[in-house]
Amino acid sequence: MTTSNRGRYLDYWARCETGPICFKKQFDTDVYWKNLTEITKKYNIVYDPNTPVPVDDEVLDRLWNAAVEFVLACGVLCVDTERLIKFTEDEIIEGLANLPTEVVWGEDKDSITIKHRGFEDYDSGKNPVFTVGRLSGPVSQDVYDAVCLGYAKEPLIDIVQFQGAVAEIMGVPIKPSSPFEMLAEMQRTAIVKDVLRRAGRPGFPDQGSTPVTLRAEMCALMAGMRRGDARHAYIMPHMCTDYDQMCRALVWHTAGCSVWSIGEAFIGSIPGGPATSAVNCLAELIVITLLYEPENLGVWADDGLYFSNSSRQALFVNNYAAAAYMKHTCAPSLWGGVAIATAKITSKEYFWEFAAGAISSTVLGLGANGGSGAQSAQVNHVSPLGARFAAEVGRAVGKAKLTRRQANEFLNQIIPKYQPYIDNRTLHTIGGGSFAEAYDLVRVEPKEEYLKIYQEVKDELKQMGLAI
Amino acid sequence: MSKQEEILVKLRNSISNFDRDAAKQTGKEVLENNVDPVAAIRTMAEAINELGRKFESQEIYLPELVMASDAMKSVIKILEPQMLKTGQKMEKLGTVVIGTVKGDIHSLGKDIVGTLLMAAGFDVKDLGVDVSPSRFIEEAEDMSADIIACSALMSTTVSVQKDVIEFLKAQGFRDTYKVLVGGGVVSRDYAEVIGADGYGMTANEAIGVAKKLLGKQ
Numbered sequence: 001m002t003t004s005n006r007g008r009y010l011d012y013w014a015r016c017e018t019g020p021i022c023f024k025k026q027f028d029t030d031v032y033w034k035n036l037t038e039i040t041k042k043y044n045i046v047y048d049p050n051t052p053v054p055v056d057d058e059v060l061d062r063l064w065n066a067a068v069e070f071v072l073a074c075g076v077l078c079v080d081t082e083r084l085i086k087f088t089e090d091e092i093i094e095g096l097a098n099l100p101t102e103v104v105w106g107e108d109k110d111s112i113t114i115k116h117r118g119f120e121d122y123d124s125g126k127n128p129v130f131t132v133g134r135l136s137g138p139v140s141q142d143v144y145d146a147v148c149l150g151y152a153k154e155p156l157i158d159i160v161q162f163q164g165a166v167a168e169i170m171g172v173p174i175k176p177s178s179p180f181e182m183l184a185e186m187q188r189t190a191i192v193k194d195v196l197r198r199a200g201r202p203g204f205p206d207q208g209s210t211p212v213t214l215r216a217e218m219c220a221l222m223a224g225m226r227r228g229d230a231r232h233a234y235i236m237p238h239m240c241t242d243y244d245q246m247c248r249a250l251v252w253h254t255a256g257c258s259v260w261s262i263g264e265a266f267i268g269s270i271p272g273g274p275a276t277s278a279v280n281c282l283a284e285l286i287v288i289t290l291l292y293e294p295e296n297l298g299v300w301a302d303d304g305l306y307f308s309n310s311s312r313q314a315l316f317v318n319n320y321a322a323a324a325y326m327k328h329t330c331a332p333s334l335w336g337g338v339a340i341a342t343a344k345i346t347s348k349e350y351f352w353e354f355a356a357g358a359i360s361s362t363v364l365g366l367g368a369n370g371g372s373g374a375q376s377a378q379v380n381h382v383s384p385l386g387a388r389f390a391a392e393v394g395r396a397v398g399k400a401k402l403t404r405r406q407a408n409e410f411l412n413q414i415i416p417k418y419q420p421y422i423d424n425r426t427l428h429t430i431g432g433g434s435f436a437e438a439y440d441l442v443r444v445e446p447k448e449e450y451l452k453i454y455q456e457v458k459d460e461l462k463q464m465g466l467a468i
Numbered sequence: 469m470s471k472q473e474e475i476l477v478k479l480r481n482s483i484s485n486f487d488r489d490a491a492k493q494t495g496k497e498v499l500e501n502n503v504d505p506v507a508a509i510r511t512m513a514e515a516i517n518e519l520g521r522k523f524e525s526q527e528i529y530l531p532e533l534v535m536a537s538d539a540m541k542s543v544i545k546i547l548e549p550q551m552l553k554t555g556q557k558m559e560k561l562g563t564v565v566i567g568t569v570k571g572d573i574h575s576l577g578k579d580i581v582g583t584l585l586m587a588a589g590f591d592v593k594d595l596g597v598d599v600s601p602s603r604f605i606e607e608a609e610d611m612s613a614d615i616i617a618c619s620a621l622m623s624t625t626v627s628v629q630k631d632v633i634e635f636l637k638a639q640g641f642r643d644t645y646k647v648l649v650g651g652g653v654v655s656r657d658y659a660e661v662i663g664a665d666g667y668g669m670t671a672n673e674a675i676g677v678a679k680k681l682l683g684k685q
Contacts, residue, residue: 025534033531138623138653165623173627176571181624212571212624237576266576272529304576305524306670307652377653425670 005095006253006293013246013291015085016078024240027077027084028270032239035073039066040276047274052315052415053360053407060324067282067324068092076287077240085241087290095290096329103295103332105130105159105258107203107228112158114296114332117365119323120403127398128362129333132298133157133387134340134371135208138379139164143436148192149444150384150435151371152199156391157384158367159230159296162192162208164382176212182219185211189223203228207260207296214248221255230258233292235284238270241291249292260296261288263321267313269304274313277301281321289331298322298335298367306425307375310338310353312415319360326365336366337390342422344431345373345383346438346450349418351457354386356414358393359466363407368394373431380434385446385454393461396468413464472503476511479543483515486535488542495543505547506556512540513559513589520587524672530580537586560591562614562682565607567595568651569628574621577651580671581617588675590615601628601635608645614682616645617674621652629654630662646681650674 022031043066045059054060071092075084102115117129133151144164151160166184168174174184188210196204207230211217217231233249235241252259263285265277272280281301288294301317302309315338322336338357343349350373358368370390374381397407421427438450446454461468469477475497482490491512498508519536522528544558551558566582568575575597586592593611595603599618608616616636620626629649636642646665649658659667666681668674679685 025538029531029535029538033529167623167627174624175627176624212573212622236573268526269530269576269580272531273526276529304530305526305580305672375652378655 004100004293005098005290008095009249009291009293012085012087016081016083016243019075019078019083019085021082022077022084023082024077024079032074035070036272036276036280039070039073040279042066045275045279047313047316049312049316050412051408052312052319052411053363053404054320054323055404055408057327060320060327063278063282063320063324064328066279067286070279070283071286074239074283076235076291078242079236079240080242085291087287091290092286096286099289099329099331101330101332103258105228105230105296106205107226110201110203111205111228114367116326116330117333118326119364120401121365122398122401128358128368128391128394129365130158130335130367131156131387131391131394132335132339132367132369133160133384134369135161135382136163136340136372137165137374137376137381139166139382140379141166143380143441145191145195146439146441146444147380147382147435148195149199150439151387152195152201152204153444154384154388157387159205159207162188162206163210165210176216181211181213181216185216185219186223189220189225193224205229207231209260214244214251217248218251225257227256228258230260230296233259233261233294235261235264235288235291237264237266238280239283239287246291258295259292261292261294262298262300263288265301265317266304267301267317274316277317278320281317282324285321285325285334297331298339300339303422306422307377308342308422308427309340310342310356310418311422312419315356315360315411315415319364322366323364334366335361335369336364337361337368339369340372340376341386342375342427343373343418344378344428345381345386345435346433346453347431348453348457349421349427349430350386351389351454352414352417354390355393355457355461356411358390359397359402359407359410359414362394362397363402363404375428377428378434380436382435383438385438385450389454389457392458392468393466396461396466400467410464410466471501475501475503476508479508480511480515483512483536483539484519486532486539488535488539491539491543492546495546498547499550505551506559508547509544509558512543516540516587520584523584530583533583533587537583559589561589561679561684563591563593563611564615564617564678565593565595565604565611565613566617566619567599567604568597568619568621569625569632570598570600571628572620572622572625573597574619574651577621577671578619581619581650581668581674584671584675585617585678588679590678601632604632605635605639605641613645615648615678617648617650617678619651620649620654623653626651626654626658629664633663648674648678648681
């Protein structure tokens with residue numbers, strides 16, 4: 001890590017007390033929406049459903065200019081003080097120019113160094129740049145250890161969001177701000193660290209942000225959290241923040257740990273359609289960088305009316321926003337593509353969703369994701385095999401040295417395999433059992449019948465021409 | 469086209485174009501030209517319903533629906549005194565208090581459902597996020613509400629939906645209000661287990677359920 005702007009975020013945070021007053025409703029309609037629609041139109045940003053992976057760099061330049069202008073016009077609303085944090089153009093340009101060019105996640109021999117990577121660059125390290133194991137949503141106590149161990153055992157995963165949430169501790173519901181939430185976080189951290197030791201990866205990075213409150217999250221420090229781990233600080237939907245998020249960035253940076261964050265867009269709701277959502281998502285990446293300077297940053301666009309991270313629209317927003325950010329900064333690679341699947345883990349659709357994400361991410365020089373299914377909403381729909389699959393797809397993309405045009409050809413064959421079920425809002429019902437049915441809980445290995453589904457998708461990818 | 473019809477068309481257009489200033493101006497013209505306020509409100513409700521459909525098909529987006537709802541509310545404010553004088557009443561499907569439960573600050577799903585309920589013709593009070601079970605009940609009492617709608621996104625906050633129902637039972641109000649639940653990890657099964665009256669997987673489903681609960685569908 002070479003340089004950093006972190007000291008400057010204190011100045012930006014202080015603007016919560018001095019910036020122009022702006023009430024939330026006025027912000028949402030008169031400031032946010034008005035500027036977003038006008039600027040998107042001005043720069044002629046349009047949704048191109050047939051090109052989910054950007055191939056035209058001039059489009060990315062226009063998207064970048066639109067997002068910068070939007071940040072300047074809109075600012076970020078601090079909802080606690082109802083004042084705007086405004087930035088100057090110099091602050092944006094100089095801040096981004098002074099970003100670290102590489103970051104380290106994890107510790108000692110389990111650490112990984114993430115550097116900047118260009119599009120279609122397959123010779124500057126492994127492909128994909130990294131793979132995130134997603135472990136989010138409700139997980140039951142009886143399989144918790146096995147689920148975590150399953151992820152820790154996967155050699156192709158570089159970092160895990162160990163974010164499974166149990167519902168109770170000692171039979172008591174875990175409510176935010178209660179001592180039980182603190183106890184649950186201590187228990188979660190202890191299990192994760194024990195599992196990682198057993199897997200021989202004690203310094204492996206954990207980016208699980210499970211509790212709601214910061215004080216519960218901080219309990220991880222008393223239960224074995226390490227400096228190589230990361231916790232979140234968000235921009236709230238959309239272009240909003242509060243003191244709690246700033247406290248999170250302050251705590252984790254001061255503790256010497258990492259901060260992770262996401263540029264979001266809930267397409268179809270507040271940020272409008274895919275074009276305006278892409279501008280929003282990129283703008284959020286920029287302001288997150290200025291306000292929190294996370295070491296671990298990604299994109300997270302979803303369909304706002306049916307929670308799906310893998311739809312054609314969501315892929316468009318994620319891919320264009322992340323690509324424009326990478327093209328115009330020297331930042332270490334973001335994670336992109338599909339973070340969570342909509343289908344249940346025991347379905348072919350689940351693997352297809354991650355295939356679309358991993359192809360997009362790898363060709364754009366981003367990190368890939370895999371693991372969580374069923375919208376992170378159904379109990380135990382988490383699968384280390386999904387993360388392994390995403391990494392394998394990324395490796396195959398790297399070996400084939402796919403161009404962005406070829407990546408689009410693959411995506412245009414893959415997306416139709418699950419998009420109809422997003423359109424009729426049934427994708428979350430597709431598939432069978434959860435982790436307990438998919439995995440042998442004694443050996444913590446996927447069962448034969450589950451491997452068969454995974455293999456079928458790999459075989460079909462081969463038939464499409466990807467040598468996986 | 470008569471002057472009155474002209475004004476109603478203008479009113480409809482102002483709502484369809486999310487134009488609060490034009491709507492307010494036209495609201496004044498409704499009064500000045502003795503246009504039936506109930507017909508004016510019905511016209512606006514039709515325009516809002518159409519926008520609700522357009523929202524679902526992504527022809528318009530949430531900020532626009534919010535602006536249109538605000539425009540309609542501002543006209544109703546202008547027409548209300550006249551309606552009170554003449555003893556006319558607004559047609560509404562029912563009254564809903566809506567919020568995200570205690571401990572949970574996710575507002576998007578709640579905002580969408582609240583706005584669509586309003587567009588469908590419900591009187592809606594949005595309590596915001598991090599709302600305690602007691603506050604849901606107090607506000608429902610104050611508003612003489614028909615429905616309490618509780619949103620929860622997280623596995624650690626869904627149990628507060630159950631608390632709302634238990635608090636209602638403890639206060640002897642369980643039969644006074646219908647309880648509608650929804651949110652990321654909430655399922656139909658869970659809604660049944662906790663004894664909720666209705667569950668919506670999507671915002672549109674929630675609107676249909678709310679209507680059904682009040683026998684309006």
